[in-house]
Amino acid sequence: MIRLIKDTLISQVVTLWRVFMHAFAKTDTVEYPDVQPQMFSRWRGRIILSRDPDGEERCVACNLCAVACPVDCIALQKAEDDEGRWYPEFFRINFSRCIMCGFCEEACPTNAIQLTPDFEMAEYVRQDMVWEKEDLLINGTGKYHDYNFYRVAGKKIGGKDKGEARNEAPPVDVRSLLP
């Protein structure tokens, strides 16, 4: 009997009291937009395309972000300049489908696609949520400042000949018989 009263009555009363005491606790609500929230650099918000330290587009149109995307909201087409550099002819993200999962950023081998702390992306017209490369491309390196994919890759591009990438020997002279 006592146990029943303890379980049913006392416990309920204690619960009520404890909840009531929350009235005197500080509220957790942040009154956005009057108070701007503190965002962290690893927050997964608006997606951008960054540039390498030399100011060139980082994206090499490898399509890995597109294939990693679980909602298939990235579409792009590879193009190549006269000197062999790959870049996206178009790069489109349908933000009305994007779930900000960040898989694209993880998949990107060149640190081109990055998620930023900007989360204010609402639009009145859904069509405005389709962003093209011109909208996505920023004038900086984003979160990763020093990486330049083509300095590591073996492919020859304008301004970087064969053998000039990191850890590369000069091109082989096939006609030489020296060891």
Add this chain to the structure above:
Amino acid sequence: MAKITVDGIVYEVNPQNNLLQECLSHGLDLPYFCWHPCMGSVGACRQCAVKQYRNADDKTGVVVMSCMTPASDGAIISIADAQAVKMRSNVIESLMISHPHDCPVCEEGGECHLQDMTQMSGHNYRRYDFKKVTHRNQNLGPFINHEMNRCIACYRCVRYYDDYAGGKDLAALGSHHHVYFGRHEEGTLENEFSGNLVEVCPTGVFTDKTFSEHYTRKWDLQTAPSVCTGCGAGCNTTPGERYGTLRRIVNRYHHDLNGYFLCDRGRFGYGYNSSDRRITEASLVSTHDDEKGVRKSLTTQEAQRQFDAMTAGDVVGIGSPRTSLENNLALRARVGVKNFYAGFSAEQQRCVQAVIAINREQGLHCPDIRTLEQADCVLVVNEDITNTSPRFALALRQAVRNRASQLATDARIPLWQDAAVRELAQNELSPLFILSPQGTRLDDVATDTFLGTTAQQIALLAAVANIIDASVGNAATDTHGEEGARRIASALITARHPCIVSGISAGSEALIHATANVARALRKYSVQSDAIDVCFAMPESNTMGLALLMEEGGGTLDDALQRLARGEADAAIVLENDLTLRTTPEAIDAALSRTPAVVVIDQLHNEFNARAQLLLPSTSFAEQNGTLVNYEGRAQSSHQVFQADAALRPGYEWLTPVDPLSLVLTTSETILYHSAQTLSVLSGAEKLLPPRTGIQALMKSPRQSHRYSGRTAMNANLNVHEKKQPADRESAMSFSMEGLPLQKDASLLSAAWAPAWNSNQAISKFQDEINGELKQGCKGVHLLQRTLEPHVAARVSSSADNSVVYFIDHIFGSEELSAASPAITARSVGAYLCVGEADAQRLGLQQHGRAEISSGAHTAQLPVLIRQRIAPGAIGIYCGGEINRHAFANGVSISAVAEDSNVLVRSRQMFSELVISDSQQGRG
């Protein structure tokens, strides 16, 4: 059958094979690089290491290369053994030492054998701190990209290009870790099968340049099983589409036909699909007085209405040998059998009919390409097979190696020991005889090439037949012929598996009969007591199909044009046919001048359809379903890869009248099914259609891979609300990722993929054994049955065809549609005249100079190519889409044109692109 034990499990194997091949046959994952199912083993890459034990008590074992070890009975091996695993991971690590950090910018990425094998072998991080070896690339022409840094030195490229395809201009250069695979100098790869390097190379050294221009990863391509339209061989292909344009064509394994390889025309000749010559909208020549002759575009509905109005009366329908059976059947149904005419030139139709009769004859056999490879003596008659039906030529290059196989078998060397077999055989080749008016690209492996005009060839064939069986042939007329005929005859008689290959490009019925007579004569000596192999290459993808259809009634092209010229028809419908390639300009002019309305349905703009009143755009092979019949009479389904622009419709859709009362929608399937029931020549063709019962009938197969990307973004720039995927009511495939997965069923296999096997090597997962047939694969339906009694051959007079003019074909440029592809255009040349040195002197012609040829009212000025190897007195003309063949078919007169240094330079440039074998004198 032998038994081997792999990791404790017993497998039944063929002891003739090596362990690697047998492991792969049984679906085990074992990494490899240098081994190729078609090229055997050389043991170069050391990647396929396994542990082999002497007996059940042996717990130590030794590491062996599975590709170099026979699958002998009782062998006990382990793939999972720690030492073997360690060895494989160390090997891949050393192979990867200089491999660049290129995958994101590499066209091979995502379908790369090296990626797959690296994953499989378990190599993750590079430990090697020293510098990577780098190489400079070469420009290898319009087809192939070269990125030598990516090479892992497996030697597959040179083994394929030099040893398998007979190329001369790709070699392993340099030494030790500086080894370089390329040409001696920068320049176009000359071999006609260079495109296969893309698929043979396990990494990204050789990639498809045309594909790179509009590159898409493999997983993003929408694909469907298709059939090549480049010639009549019927090779199976997989075209891939993305964003509404055709992106590339790769090989699709067919056990009997193309196997693992395609020719460059088939692989790179797809560009016309999105070329600016493509007809993109219906158009009508206005008849109003104020704007007479102006071509105005029409909507689809207007065009259909106009079409119905124009063809309401007495209509002549002209079919096409380069479009599907369904389109021809639809035309036939629309105009009626009496008004249906073949789209062949007259002599071509006679030739095809002769070939069909031979294909129906008992005692003869039409070999598929795989059977060609097994022939141990081949006679090629007149046809320049490398340029008309190129895949045959690659097969014949394998056929001449049967001598090596024979020697190896005698010496008890397994055939997969590639290097050993080649070492043993040295230059020993099976006999290959070529009769041709000019030197051919196969001369380097030919026992002898007899240069002669058609008449001389007929005489020689008659002599050969006479020697083999005097009741069939007639005696040779000259001593040279006598000697040659005896050599050919004795080689054919002694062969266990002789084969005769010809074609109809000469347009000479007499030559076909003479060729068949040799085969008929050979029956007497047939060692295998089987039928004698004789086949005739067909110039276009459905030449055979249309010819079969004409057996069910219908007239010739000449009948049609004469009827039109008499003004006996109100309208003419020309289906996908450029009539200027079929007959003389006079005949066309006469016909068109009396025809009130000409309607042309076609894919590309050309001179002929510019004269049509109503021009209707039709879909290409990749945009419609169709059935094509190859040179054997094998009907094969080519599936629609993607939905074309709404203005473009398949021929059968334009042609089938819209009947509002009809509840049954007319689809390619219903046309074929109905025709297979009603037309005896097509009986059995319904077996091409997918099953109508069971789970497969209910579930479609996806055209897109399970990793297809960008679905919600690719059209979002037009409208953010995604459209429903187009429904396919015509075939067993869907335009989406949904449906019955293809992973274990090859019946509708387009792009091979298996877990851990992203490259084209995944095909082994779909074969019942390596190099075997595809599981549940449809190999097509043979429409020709051997029903005719063995024929007693009529003697063919050598004077039956005494024309000295012959027409030259080129792999790049001779086929009408592929010639409009940019990559093919880059490799093709314009029209030219070809004569021998003696004739050139007599006529006063200069190498690369100009000559005027005239025949009747027709004249043309052509650059001159003086060849060493050409039949004396013969005159070769290459039309190159510039001049009308039929205008000059009946002999020409030639005169030199005054020199102009400008012209000389231009033609010299043009001829520098031309790949011919002129210095090869045969191997004698």
Add this chain to the structure above:
Amino acid sequence: MVWEVGSPLSIGAILFTVIIVAAMLIWVERRLLGLWQERLGPNRVGPFGLLQVVADMIKIFAKEDWVPPFADKFSFILAPPIIMIVILMSFTVIPFAPGVGVIDSDIGVLFVLAMASLGAYSVMLGGLASNNKYALLGSLRAAAQMVSYEVFMGISLLGVVALTGSFNLREIVIAQTDGWYIIPQFIGFLIFMIAGIAESHRLPFDIPEAEQEIVAGYHTEYSGMKFGMFFVGEYLGVVLISSLLVVLFFGGWLGPAFLPPIVWFMLKTAFFIAFFILLRAAIPRPRYDQLMTYGWLFLLPLSLLNLMITGAFVLWQEGGM
């Protein structure tokens, strides 16, 4: 114009106040829940978010008043007003203060109980008419719950009635001048409060509309003002049960004279309304079978026991024994 029971002024003031209070509860509840859950609650519309009510009203009036095509149209439309009407009817017998009330009924307690049982029809009809499995489940639960809890709701009141000797609510209040019935009738109070919560299907006894289980229960298919009537009806129920608790156990308007009686009544009622909301913030919902078992096997015997003891006490006090 005079303040007396049944005067038009009195009736108008009561009707107006009750409905306004019920409407304001939308805001009050959300703010209080926010307070106890360390949030803010609605605070953007007007001062302290007070006009949130207006915004909600505009929304609920402007919403499409949709009747599902598969519903039984007549009963579907009939159901929501019933609950509004019966609860407003119950307010007629509540003695708010001396001279403030609609009628002074001698069977006030019985009238309230009768009206409360009529309220079950609203919920049952609404659920049945919706022709929706969730709505049907909700109304089944509601019917069973209300029928069960009404039994001992009535019995728990009999103690008060016995002590007063009258069913007249005004007399019950006056009888408490010497001491509120919360002391002698504490068990009665507990039982009545629990039954009252169940009767107005508020949390933790909102089993008929448990959204985690059956979407929204009997009003799944309702929208617009029809839903609004269910919604306001529920708040009216809260106000009604609170004022009954005040009247029956806490001396109604009685209180020290420094505040007018009506203010005392309002303060007491407000306390119980806040208590109801605290219950919602704190106590989780029991399972349906637990609710029924608890009612029939625990509360019913307890209320009978309470009645017997009270009866014995009354008889003893009157010197009968």
